[in-house]
Amino acid sequence: MCTGPRIRTTAGTVLGRWEDTVAVFRGIPYAQPPFGALRFQAPAPARSWEGLRDASEFGPPVPQAGFATPMPGGPGDRAADCLTLNVWTPDPSAAGLPVMVWIHGGAYQEGTSANPHVDGTVLAGSGVVVVSLNYRVGMEGFAHIIGAPANRGILDQAAALRWVQDNIAAFGGNPGNVTVFGQSAGAGCIAALMAMPTAAGLFHRAIPQSVPGTFFSPELAAAISTAIAAQAGTRATIEDLAGVDPRALVDAKNTILEKMPAFVDAWGPMALTPTPFSPVVDGEVLPEAPWPALAVGAARDIDLLVGHTRDEYRLFNTQLGIEMTDEQVDPILGRLAPGPDGNRRYRDFYPEATPSGLYELVHADWLFRMPTVHLADAQHACGGRAWLYELCWSFNREQGASHSLDFLLVFGTLHPDGVRAHRSAHPDAADQVTAVSRHMRTDWLNFATHGNPGWPHYNPADHTTRVYDTEPATRPYPEEPSRRIWSAHRFDTLPLLR
Numbered sequence: 001m002c003t004g005p006r007i008r009t010t011a012g013t014v015l016g017r018w019e020d021t022v023a024v025f026r027g028i029p030y031a032q033p034p035f036g037a038l039r040f041q042a043p044a045p046a047r048s049w050e051g052l053r054d055a056s057e058f059g060p061p062v063p064q065a066g067f068a069t070p071m072p073g074g075p076g077d078r079a080a081d082c083l084t085l086n087v088w089t090p091d092p093s094a095a096g097l098p099v100m101v102w103i104h105g106g107a108y109q110e111g112t113s114a115n116p117h118v119d120g121t122v123l124a125g126s127g128v129v130v131v132s133l134n135y136r137v138g139m140e141g142f143a144h145i146i147g148a149p150a151n152r153g154i155l156d157q158a159a160a161l162r163w164v165q166d167n168i169a170a171f172g173g174n175p176g177n178v179t180v181f182g183q184s185a186g187a188g189c190i191a192a193l194m195a196m197p198t199a200a201g202l203f204h205r206a207i208p209q210s211v212p213g214t215f216f217s218p219e220l221a222a223a224i225s226t227a228i229a230a231q232a233g234t235r236a237t238i239e240d241l242a243g244v245d246p247r248a249l250v251d252a253k254n255t256i257l258e259k260m261p262a263f264v265d266a267w268g269p270m271a272l273t274p275t276p277f278s279p280v281v282d283g284e285v286l287p288e289a290p291w292p293a294l295a296v297g298a299a300r301d302i303d304l305l306v307g308h309t310r311d312e313y314r315l316f317n318t319q320l321g322i323e324m325t326d327e328q329v330d331p332i333l334g335r336l337a338p339g340p341d342g343n344r345r346y347r348d349f350y351p352e353a354t355p356s357g358l359y360e361l362v363h364a365d366w367l368f369r370m371p372t373v374h375l376a377d378a379q380h381a382c383g384g385r386a387w388l389y390e391l392c393w394s395f396n397r398e399q400g401a402s403h404s405l406d407f408l409l410v411f412g413t414l415h416p417d418g419v420r421a422h423r424s425a426h427p428d429a430a431d432q433v434t435a436v437s438r439h440m441r442t443d444w445l446n447f448a449t450h451g452n453p454g455w456p457h458y459n460p461a462d463h464t465t466r467v468y469d470t471e472p473a474t475r476p477y478p479e480e481p482s483r484r485i486w487s488a489h490r491f492d493t494l495p496l497l498r
Contacts (some may be wrong), residue, residue, distance in 0.1 A: 004056075005092050007139045009167045011048045014055040016087075020156055022124045023172070025087045027059035030157060030163040033080035034062075040148040040238050043083060043159040046265035058114035059084030062136050065254065066109060085133035085160050085170050086113055088120035094172035098179065101155055101164060102132040105184030105404070107275035108295050109138045109253065117410045122412035125446055129173035135161040135189075137230075139228060139241070139249040142277040144221035147238035150282035154189050154196070161202035174280045179448040181207035183407045184368075185275075187306075188212045191375060192279045192286055194302055195293035198347075205448060207301040209406050210312060213371030214270050215289045219496040221265065227328040228252050228276065268497050269335050273367065274316050281493040290347065291371075293490045294378035303451050304379045305444075307389030307466070308372040308480070311400035313364035319356065331356040338364045338489035349481035361482065368403070368477060370486040385448070388458040389466040390478055392435050395419045395429035409437040409468075432470055439472045 005016045005023040007169040009360070016025035028083040031043035039045055056097040062069045062082045102118055112130040119129030135141060142152025142180070149155065165175045180203045180441035182190050187208030191213075193199040194206055216224075223235065229236040232244055240317075241249070257276055264271040270278065281289050288298070314320065334342040346358055353361060372388075378388040396419075414437065420430040441468065447453040455474040457468045463477035477483055 006052070007092060007170050011046050012050065012053055014205040015052050016055050020125070021090065021340060022121050023053040023089050023092050023171075023403075024121070027057050027081070027084045027086065028055055029059070030051075030071060030082050030133065031083040033084060034140065034152075036475065039067050039242055040140070040152065041143055042149050042152065043156050045248070046083075048283050058086065059134060061112040061114065062134050063140050063250065064137055065250050067112070069235060073186065078210055082134055083136075083156055083159075083246050085131055085163065086120070087168075088124035088130040089171045089173065090124050090127060090129075091172050095169070096174040096177075097172045097380060098128045098177050098445075099164060099168050099173040099175070100128050100130050100444075100448050101161065101178060101180045101282070103135070103180060103182030103186035103189050104131065104132070105182065105186040106137060106144045108185045108188070108277035108279075109275050111137060111185070113293050116159070117140050117408055117413045117443060118411055119413060120411070123410075123441065123445070125443070128445060128448055129171055130289065131160075131164055131168070132253055135160070138253055138277065140246060141230065142279070143225040143236065144216075144218060144239050144280055145225060145236050145241060150218075151285045152191065154192050154279060155285065157189055157193065158196070158199050158202060161199065165202060176204070176366075178337050179205040181209070181410075181444065183209040184212065185405060187372075188214070188279060191290035194299035194304075195288055195290045196286055197264075203302070203349065203466040205305070205451060206299075207305045207444060207447065208372075208375070209306075210368045210403055211306065211372040211375050212278065212310045213367055213491050214268070214273060215286075215493050216270070216278050216280050217493045218282055220267060220494055221278075223250055224256075224276050225323070227263070228256050231255050238498045244330070264335070266496065266498050268299070268494055269366065270494055272332075272335070272363075278494075289491070289493045291378045292373065293373055293495075294384070295381045295386070298381040299379065300382050300384045302384070303447070304376065304384065304386040305389070305453055306372055306376050306386065307391070307406070308369050308402045309391040309403055309406055311360075312362065312368040312403050313360050314400050314402045315404065317360055317363070317411075320361060322356065322360055324355040326355050332359055336362045338486055342485065345485045365482045365486060369482060370489070371491050373483060374486075374489075374491050377460055380458060380460060385451075386458040387453050387455065387466065388464065388477065389443075389468065391440075392467055392469045392478065393423055393435060396422045397424040406440065407442045409433075412441060436468060436470070439466055471482075
């Protein structure tokens, strides 16, 4: 345990390890374990320690389905130290390297920085310091609980970003050049951070990938939390939930998740999504939803690179491969498409689409594609700088250019052998994946380093977009019919309907 790179942080000294040419430090606490008196509270700064702390292993995951739940066993119990982060650096003795902080996705209800698909080695080997982190998810991090601060998971992320400001120079990074990047729920959290006054100055550039369009009003969030708490046999107050085992809340959440479509008349279209959680526009932690906030300049000084994949809903489509009828699709179009004539407009703008195709299109548009494009519009509206991308390349016929594919390419963790082994792989995909991955990663690195990914700014006049396919190209936004259908819609806070 005595060999390897050592770094002195504000809380104590950590011992990492060299992996190839990158120094890696895992499981560094940035906040105290969120249990006991700290459960459902804002994160508290990590306690200091004496001596050398081994930083060779990832910290345990936060409470969620599929993992043993860490629980406190007393002061200093590292088994409960789940609010941790990890650092990959090409040179701890360097000064001023760009910093990229990854915020994972997972439908606001799952995820861990130990996911091997987000290993920071390849990115760090290209000359940046990479940070990833755990944050509270599910009921622990996002439920509306009476007596508890809202958006606790996002408050965790802000605490980790403050840790970066205080410590990253010791790892070779520049605290004045921090880029946050994240996908799906991670992208939604980044959009929220851009609109949060308390996060101002903690980062300078942002890359939200596949931004969800779901931000809840307190009334909607409270109704959802009340249903989950009732399923667990209690109320959604901090006093009642404090003594409930996190595993029981995960089980209750899973039961409500299965029942969510039955709540659609009261909860609205969020009941058709794969999660009961989203950031809450509570007026304090998050004063306003990202789109109106950015449009009036909340993040004018933050450079924004934002985009989505072409086939965003393919991974979630429970009707995939099933021939749907117009009678089945019409109610979905009526709930999700914008305006009173949204159903007709989808049919007019996509005359060749089958009912099954329309079902996937409208879900992809309202949940990810259009919220993403509108975020670029909002940033441009206030005079901020934005760039837009779309991933159209895919490696298999079943999933297409699916949700999550872009971050695998950026991290360089999708390898030719894995592509080749897929049962529906395209014939040339294994030969293409390395180059497509390199193109995306180079653009992300250029943005993080210089504030420009290498193509013209997004402009609503021509909707300039970087399109990643076998070869990247810069051209007008590819999904023009959808953009026109949604052009008059305004993404904002989702209300409780009744």
